[in-house]
Amino acid sequence: MNATSPEAPPGNRRKPDPDSRRREICDAAIELLAEDGVKGLSHLKVDRRLALPDGTTSFYFRTRSALVHALAQRVAERDLSELTAATEFQANAAPGPSGLARLVMAAATGEPFARTKARYELMLQANRDPDLAAVVHSNSDRFLGLIRDFVERMNPQGAAIPRMVLDQQAYVLTQLISGIMLAFTAGDGTITDAGELDRIMAAVVAGIAGAH
């Protein structure tokens, strides 16, 4: 591999901002992973997608492993910013569907859809890559944490829900959402709006509270 940036020949001081370039490369890699799976991802394909000189992606991420890990970090970073926005939306007690339900429904369209598909590719890939598993698991834990906050607000005001019940509500809701989002990637369109998803989530949470 060539240690000189294809974008920055010696003496040329007008380098692009490396952090923006890394983000741009990761976003293109997410799209490729979503479209063609692990087989469809290569340094050269990222270069071509971004119309960058051949070798640019290799300059920023030397190995395939470095590229995949950076891509997973980028997914986590964008997920977190979305989750934070959804939580704030919720805290403002805005009318209409919850921030969580909106977020899940939005995951089936546009840019978030590529990220949804990439997230499942990474989950399966994590079975074979302990470092990647660490990133994926920390992202899952963050999601579970958001769901737990959400569930706490769903239970009736003043009800003293035992921690064990709250944990089960959060776990079940997390796996339900995971299954629904995976079904989206396979073209499922059973749930059509965030309000319907909110009613389902409320029914599930109430059902588990009622069983204890």
Next chain:
Amino acid sequence: MNATSPEAPPGNRRKPDPDSRRREICDAAIELLAEDGVKGLSHLKVDRRLALPDGTTSFYFRTRSALVHALAQRVAERDLSELTAATEFQANAAPGPSGLARLVMAAATGEPFARTKARYELMLQANRDPDLAAVVHSNSDRFLGLIRDFVERMNPQGAAIPRMVLDQQAYVLTQLISGIMLAFTAGDGTITDAGELDRIMAAVVAGIAGAH
């Protein structure tokens, strides 16, 4: 590619049973897909895993696509035989956890675990392959059908559950199980026994009935 079977040189009449050989090849391909993903699957790797002469898998399945489709059919065939067994178990009203809960828990260990992982690899792959999508969707529909039968028995005896509610119960339970089984592949061990899963499923079904 060579049109002569590496196992059956002209004049040799002691051919192995082709159907058993195809099944054996598909089972090995399922293991490879589970272990190493789509990248880890090749005709030659199947030959080597089964200690068959190089070219045997290519003789039975000419193309990569033929091998992947046959593998998906084999997953569906084994799933169906398991589902049927689970349903019969249920119909006999055996004591202890339900056949469905046992089946889900069993999917996290041993031979069924390879099939679980392979099923998710195939689901993601189906996004890029309409023929494969047809096999995967028909398998999903069969699973949804079993869940619907299961849910019908879970609702209180004599209760007239509207079709719409039954459909929602079955859909939610299906996606919940899909999410839980996917979590298993990522090493999750939150649910430890079939009895616990049965209580969760009953709570979810009751919660949805209660919301209508």
